[in-house]
Amino acid sequence: MKNFDINEDPHRRYNPLINEWVLVSPHRSKRPWQGQNETVTLDDLPEYDPTCYLCPDNVRANGEVNPAYENAFVFENDFAALKQEEIAFEENKNDPSVSELAKQTFFKAKPERGISRVVCFSPKHNLTLPEMPVAAIENIIHTWQKEYTDLGNVDYINHVQIFENKGSVMGCSNPHPHGQIWAQSSLPTEVEKTQNNLKAYYDQHGSNLLQDYLKEELKLNERIVIENDHFVALVPFWAIWPYETIIISKRHLGKITDFTKDETTDFALTLKQLTTKYDNLFETSFPYSSGIHQSPTDGALHQEWQFHMHFYPPLLRSASVKKFMVGYEMMGESQRDITPEKSASVLIEQSDVHYKNKL
Amino acid sequence: MKNFDINEDPHRRYNPLINEWVLVSPHRSKRPWQGQNETVTLDDLPEYDPTCYLCPDNVRANGEVNPAYENAFVFENDFAALKQEEIAFEENKNDPSVSELAKQTFFKAKPERGISRVVCFSPKHNLTLPEMPVAAIENIIHTWQKEYTDLGNVDYINHVQIFENKGSVMGCSNPHPHGQIWAQSSLPTEVEKTQNNLKAYYDQHGSNLLQDYLKEELKLNERIVIENDHFVALVPFWAIWPYETIIISKRHLGKITDFTKDETTDFALTLKQLTTKYDNLFETSFPYSSGIHQSPTDGALHQEWQFHMHFYPPLLRSASVKKFMVGYEMMGESQRDITPEKSASVLIEQSDVHYKNKL
Ligand SMILES: O=P(O)(O)O[C@H]1O[C@H](CO)[C@@H](O)[C@H](O)[C@H]1O
Numbered sequence A, B: 001m002k003n004f005d006i007n008e009d010p011h012r013r014y015n016p017l018i019n020e021w022v023l024v025s026p027h028r029s030k031r032p033w034q035g036q037n038e039t040v041t042l043d044d045l046p047e048y049d050p051t052c053y054l055c056p057d058n059v060r061a062n063g064e065v066n067p068a069y070e071n072a073f074v075f076e077n078d079f080a081a082l083k084q085e086e087i088a089f090e091e092n093k094n095d096p097s098v099s100e101l102a103k104q105t106f107f108k109a110k111p112e113r114g115i116s117r118v119v120c121f122s123p124k125h126n127l128t129l130p131e132m133p134v135a136a137i138e139n140i141i142h143t144w145q146k147e148y149t150d151l152g153n154v155d156y157i158n159h160v161q162i163f164e165n166k167g168s169v170m171g172c173s174n175p176h177p178h179g180q181i182w183a184q185s186s187l188p189t190e191v192e193k194t195q196n197n198l199k200a201y202y203d204q205h206g207s208n209l210l211q212d213y214l215k216e217e218l219k220l221n222e223r224i225v226i227e228n229d230h231f232v233a234l235v236p237f238w239a240i241w242p243y244e245t246i247i248i249s250k251r252h253l254g255k256i257t258d259f260t261k262d263e264t265t266d267f268a269l270t271l272k273q274l275t276t277k278y279d280n281l282f283e284t285s286f287p288y289s290s291g292i293h294q295s296p297t298d299g300a301l302h303q304e305w306q307f308h309m310h311f312y313p314p315l316l317r318s319a320s321v322k323k324f325m326v327g328y329e330m331m332g333e334s335q336r337d338i339t340p341e342k343s344a345s346v347l348i349e350q351s352d353v354h355y356k357n358k359l
């Protein structure tokens, strides 16, 4: 019988952050692709687009005019998924046609209060993270810190989700560099799962799951893409997306407002380097959804938490061929072809100089 | 203070099948769309395509020739994600550089053995489910029954996942009507979650979660799309996709091989009607991923299980505008704009006559 070779044989890997598995099929990366091709983002966007609702001085959908902003600029989402209004709610309202059990189990719903904001990263319509100066990225980090604090201080807000959808393939309707923040009363499902697993680990070992994981990864040095004094970007052992990465601070810290000045600079550098490598991989403005997971703002201490940032990029083989998480993945579990180790080695090889700046 | 109105106010709903929540933002359905447009499937495909590797008599990628099949036709996937080969595996192999804890928690991997098959639904390149005669759909159901039995009988197979990816937007690389079956040793993540919740409910109430749920839905009659003697198709209270549905049998049955003759006919009818309504909604060949969840084939009794089929269609507003499950959804939780009740009412309105057959 053949011995198990993790680089060649189909296998499952376990994700301890969310207690789920991923199916890895290394041999399948040779499969020809006859499916859909994605639209490739154009490289020749103007610095200012008069029709863009995020550019300085332009008018937004609701009639408001953007200021002539020069750094990161934040405003309330004009089409927010959450509303600030307080809603009166009687749990299990008397509806005689529905049994108590059904109300508790099958028709469980609760109003959700929250605030959605948009964060423009730069006044320039065509300036994405990898092409920004480090100081401009530091400015974005300071904006995230301020928002995490301000939103977290709102009495009914217990969780602040900072994220970015980049590229039309990730549902982003405007190439102007921007991210979003959805702050709300409840812990969203994925955050709650993560918290449960961080908490169980902390209760059992008295240490942080991701800190302990990072130490092992640094020893093995197989999946590390970027390392500097304060941060590491790596392809997690349990990554589901072809070039998925996670950024973890070397020091145990629960939230973005715990950063020292040097940590802010190193985090900015990490973001710049990682997104540059991504762009260089297929010489395209690399689409992804990214997001920060950190301590909830519910006032509790949350020693189990560790600040980290996920990057979920969909591209698989080229600027136009992505991985589809569909039938098997939706009904069964996430599946990947290329191994995380191979992905890491491909990302390591990419230059830190953006392809547009090469001669 | 305004009273909670589930049709208007942002809220979260609970999915008892997988113990996760969905954020519902009814007011957001008015948001304008400026993002990506999907490729619309063409209506004028030929009945036979000489370049299609699924059409009868044609040659597949591996050189094999398809028979001149007349009904559903099954073959092993030429680019299978799973392999049948048995792999020798020593858990926690001695690697002195990695601690025991790390092996058990951070670098947990196991070989996975399985069989992947393709099921062509029809020899006709352009004949999708809604346009097939009921007898042809019954033939597909018999094929699924046979595969569930045959694959389930293989000693190392404990789970048989039957699914379909339809449309290029769902990663389907060939419009020839076909589905897939991935059978494997382990219970995939989503199935395990479902089983855990079905089991906990069964242990607590001595009955089946979905059977009890269905009874309440039939009483309320707010989300029922199709009902016949033996099956119901409805938009679940906790649906995440805009026009997501679930098909449940009225009788408690664990697996597709439990169907009576009449149940087979009614299931075929339900599939035909549901996919016809889907096609009529935007007058397009409606993309979706569908899949059957049913009892594992591990030999245990599994009284907690109930056969059901999920349909996850991505389209939101038109044949070319889909819902993106991206940043917030990946980091936080699934989010929807249109309410499940509204979706159900829109589907109910759709005719049972396919738009191509209307004069
Ligand atoms: O097997 P296919 O049709 O080539 O591939 C499609 O379905 C698979 C199972 O859901 C996915 O893993 C692939 O990403 C998708 O493109």
Ligand SMILES: O=P(O)(O)O[C@H]1O[C@H](CO)[C@@H](O)[C@H](O)[C@H]1O
Residues within 6 Å of the ligand: A165, A170, A171, A172, A173, A180, B035, B323, B324, B325, B326, B327, B328, B329, B335
């Ligand atoms: O808010 P946007 O950019 O209009 O919308 C995008 O991001 C949201 C948050 O991930 C998603 O809910 C939408 O489906 C997506 O199109």
